[in-house]
Amino acid sequence: MALLEIENLVVEFQTASGMFRAVDGVSLKVHEREVLAIVGESGSGKSVSMLAVMGLLPWTAKVTADKMTFNGRDLLDISDADRRKLIGKDIAMIFQEPVASLNPCFTVGFQIEEVLRVHMKLDKAARRARAIELFKAVGIPDPAERLGHYPHQMSGGQCQRVMIAIAIACNPKLLIADEPTTALDVTIQKQILDLLMGLQAEHGMGLIMITHNMGVVAETADRVVVQYKGRKMEEADVLSLFESPKSNYTKALLAALPDNATGDRLPTITELFVDERPAEASTAVKTPPLEAPL
Numbered sequence: 302m303a304l305l306e307i308e309n310l311v312v313e314f315q316t317a318s319g320m321f322r323a324v325d326g327v328s329l330k331v332h333e334r335e336v337l338a339i340v341g342e343s344g345s346g347k348s349v350s351m352l353a354v355m356g357l358l359p360w361t362a363k364v365t366a367d368k369m370t371f372n373g374r375d376l377l378d379i380s381d382a383d384r385r386k387l388i389g390k391d392i393a394m395i396f397q398e399p400v401a402s403l404n405p406c407f408t409v410g411f412q413i414e415e416v417l418r419v420h421m422k423l424d425k426a427a428r429r430a431r432a433i434e435l436f437k438a439v440g441i442p443d444p445a446e447r448l449g450h451y452p453h454q455m456s457g458g459q460c461q462r463v464m465i466a467i468a469i470a471c472n473p474k475l476l477i478a479d480e481p482t483t484a485l486d487v488t489i490q491k492q493i494l495d496l497l498m499g500l501q502a503e504h505g506m507g508l509i510m511i512t513h514n515m516g517v518v519a520e521t522a523d524r525v526v527v528q529y530k531g532r533k534m535e536e537a538d539v540l541s542l543f544e545s546p547k548s549n550y551t552k553a554l555l556a557a558l559p560d561n562a563t564g565d566r567l568p569t570i571t572e573l574f575v576d577e578r579p580a581e582a583s584t585a586v587k588t589p590p591l592e593a594p595l
């Protein structure tokens with residue numbers, strides 16, 4: 302049985318200029334111990350699909366699917382109370398802006414201990430000991446002292462390590478990493494990716510890596526889903542995707558990599574890719590409105 306199973310997921314937002322379809326019939330599966338990369342350019346609905354799984358979309362979103370289960374449990378028909386027990390414990394997510402994802406008003410120690418209090422019911426001393434252990438596991442130096450720091454006192458890379466420590470605090474079965482290295486210095490990006498992959502292997506978690514970076518896909522994924530304008534264009538194991546991509550969009554993504562440049566100028570995706578979908582389908586996905594959502 303797959304850990305996460307999604308069939309025909311559609312997410313639409315109610316906006317001032319009508320309904321906007323951000324995710325258009327996406328299906329995917331993730332198994333235990335598997336790393337699935339979801340790749341696609343900005344706005345292709347990668348984050349929105351996973352926020353739908355987490356139940357973290359605003360009220361303006363309408364989520365429908367033929368199936369959305371976690372470990373056999375129906376996520377479409379789950380009570381708010383049951384979802385709160387699951388999210389942050391069995392399914393955890395880390396985001397691309399680590400500093401903004403932490404609460405600036407509380408110490409990082411309070412924030413990690415809060416997760417341990419709510420989900421693991423540990424007493425104060427056990428929470429502190431576990432928090433120190435987790436900070437050590439993600440490579441934060443002087444963990445006991447760092448627990449007393451606020452997010453603004455730490456670098457972006459350190460904050461992402463804190464976010465990862467919080468995400469793995471309750472030994473989740475599935476970790477969703479939404480562009481976890483995009484906001485970080487290049488020198489730190491590799492360290493954070495290595496840390497995530499090490500933890501994934503050690504804990505046997507399923508990992509969904511959302512990225513627009515084909516280099517990250519190549520380094521991390523077992524299987525890849527390619528998304529474009531809310532639709533799944535292709536799904537393949539990582540080797541097949543790089544060696545024999547099927548969809549023209551995947552071919553365009555690969556051809557736009559600097560390593561594949563032939564002339565003195567890199568081609569853009571729009572030069573390389575013509576939307577393969579029937580006109581009816583592609584116009585169903587309207588250009589996002591500029592005005593704020595309702």
Ligand SMILES: Nc1ncnc2c1ncn2[C@@H]1O[C@H](COP(=O)(O)OP(=O)(O)OP(=O)(O)O)[C@@H](O)[C@H]1O
Pocket residue numbers: 314316321323341342343344345346347348349350359361480513589594
């Ligand atoms: N609350 C919202 N109301 C209206 N439209 C939204 C809302 N949230 C996201 N969208 C739109 O949904 C589309 C998909 O967004 P999403 O964040 O999933 O893209 P993405 O593929 O993850 O790209 P990125 O890497 O830039 O985050 C975008 O066009 C975005 O503007």
